[in-house]
Every structure is written in structure tokens, then in C-alpha cells.
Amino acid sequence: MGDTTLPEQPLVDALVFDWGGVLTVSVPEFVGAWLHAEAIDREVYGRIMREWMSRDALPDNPVYRLETGELTVPEFERLLAAELITTTGAAIDENGLLKRMFGGAAPDPAMVELVRKARTAGLHTALLSNSWGEGYPKDLLVELFDTIVISGRIGLRKPDERIYRHTLDQVGVDAGRAVFFDDAPVNVEAAQAVGMHAFRHTTADDTRVNLATLGVNL
Numbered sequence: 277m278g279d280t281t282l283p284e285q286p287l288v289d290a291l292v293f294d295w296g297g298v299l300t301v302s303v304p305e306f307v308g309a310w311l312h313a314e315a316i317d318r319e320v321y322g323r324i325m326r327e328w329m330s331r332d333a334l335p336d337n338p339v340y341r342l343e344t345g346e347l348t349v350p351e352f353e354r355l356l357a358a359e360l361i362t363t364t365g366a367a368i369d370e371n372g373l374l375k376r377m378f379g380g381a382a383p384d385p386a387m388v389e390l391v392r393k394a395r396t397a398g399l400h401t402a403l404l405s406n407s408w409g410e411g412y413p414k415d416l417l418v419e420l421f422d423t424i425v426i427s428g429r430i431g432l433r434k435p436d437e438r439i440y441r442h443t444l445d446q447v448g449v450d451a452g453r454a455v456f457f458d459d460a461p462v463n464v465e466a467a468q469a470v471g472m473h474a475f476r477h478t479t480a481d482d483t484r485v486n487l488a489t490l491g492v493n494l
Contacts, residue, residue: 283491288473290447290454291394291492294434295405295412296378297459298477299387299420306380314376315362324359331462342408345428349374349409374409383416386480391420393494404443404456406433423447434458435466444472455490457483 297303311318328339338355341347347355350371357370395401402423405412410428417424425443432439444451451471458464459477467474475486484494 282488286399286491288399288453288455288490288492290400290402290449291391291487292402292404292443292447292454292456292467292472293387293391294456294458294460294463294477295403296381296408298457299383299391299403300381301384303381303459306382307377309380310377314368315364315366316368317361317363320359320361324356340433343406343427343433344431345407346431352408375411378408378411381411383413384480387483388416388420390480390484390494394492395420395422397494399492400447400449402443402447404434404439404458434460434463437466437470440467440470440472444470455487455492457486 293299300306310316311321325339327333328337333340338347338352342349342352353370353373357368357373360368362368391401400423401421402425403417403421404425405427407426407428410426412426423443423446425439425446427433427439430439430442432442434440440451440456444454447454452473455473455475456464456467457475457477458467461476464474464476473490475483477483487494
């Protein structure tokens with residue numbers, strides 16, 4: 277017999293996913309490869325990211341302004357390059373910095389297949405991503421998602437609750453009929469605060485298990 281504790285019918289109509297670290301290989305994996313390739317001091321990089329991305333980060337920090345579209349990619353690259361140092365003493369080329377940083381952010385085949393199955397099954401699929409530029413594989417996004425919400429295009433970013441409500445409006449479902457997956461706990465908590473089902477993504481297998489608790493079997 278199957279697990280009788282799981283719902284027989286889906287409890288959600290829409291599946292919403294982050295991009296980096298959810299539909300791609302993990303962020304530590306691709307960022308770590310970039311740090312190694314350019315001999316960037318990891319402690320310095322980590323300190324800067326904590327200052328710009330932690331829960332206590334000031335709202336006008338460079339990451340905030342990049343993700344809301346207030347800073348252009350070249351402007352952000354200039355600011356970040358000015359903060360970073362290398363272990364070799366070599367200068368850091370600001371031009372194309374983000375493209376190099378995200379160069380290893382390959383799509384995760386298991387997650388791509390999961391989203392494909394969800395869309396084929398008639399579930400509404402949506403992307404909700406904080407953008408560091410527009411380096412998304414556009415053809416793949418069109419294939420996978422019915423709705424695409426990218427922070428820099430609308431001037432809102434996670435974990436601002438308004439971007440979740442905007443996404444729900446675009447999808448056309450109530451919060452309780454949508455589930456959200458993100459690799460950052462603060463973004464998961466914000467989705468839960470607006471009434472969405474939400475889980476921290478770690479692996480495709482774990483996400484599949486979490487979906488099963490909502491009656492979505494992929």
C-alpha cells in the first residue's frame with residue numbers, strides 16, 4: 277500500500293522556483309570555481325557578501341540596488357572589483373566580472389526535468405529570481421515557465437513580500453495554492469509569510485519529496 281498520509285489530489289496549482297542554486301548547480305559550487313580560477317581571497321569575498329546580502333545588510337547596498345535594477349551590471353562590477361583582492365596580488369578585471377562569476381552556473385538536469393514534468397502535468401510553473409544581470413538561458417526559461425518574474429525588471433526583490441504578491445497576481449492563484457522553492461532561508465520565510473507553501477531547496481530529490489507532501493508526484 278502507498279503512504280496514506282499523503283494527499284490524493286494536488287493541494288497546489290502553481291509551482292514557483294528560484295533560478296540560481298535551484299534550477300542551477302549550487303551557488304557555492306559555481307562561485308567557488310570562479311574564486312579559485314581568479315585566485316580571489318575567499319575571506320574577503322565572504323565578508324563583502326555578508327555585508328551586502330545578510331539579513332542586516334543596509335537597504336541601499338550594491339546587491340540591493342543591482343537586484344532592483346538601480347545599478348547597471350557594469351556599475352556593480354566596478355564596485356565589487358574595487359572591494360575584492362587576489363591572493364596573488366594580481367588586479368581584478370571588472371569588465372565581465374559577473375559573466376565570469378556565473379560562468380559555471382549550469383542548469384541542474386534533474387531540476388530541469390522536474391519542471392518539465394510539472395508543466396506537462398498541467399501545473400502552472402513560474403520563475404521568481406533576483407537578477408544579477410540578464411544572463412539567463414532565454415530559450416530554456418521559455419520552455420520551462422508559464423510566468424517569469426525577474427527582480428531587476430520590476431524594481432522589487434526577494435525577500436520583499438510585494439514581489440511574492442506580484443508573482444501570485446501574475447500567476448492568478450491564491451497564496452495557499454502555490455508552492456515556492458528557494459535556496460535562501462530568508463526568501464523561503466518571506467514566501468511563507470504571505471501564505472504560500474515554501475521549502476528550502478537542496479536537491480531535486482528533496483524537492484520532489486516536499487512536492488509529494490502537497491499531492492504533487494513528479
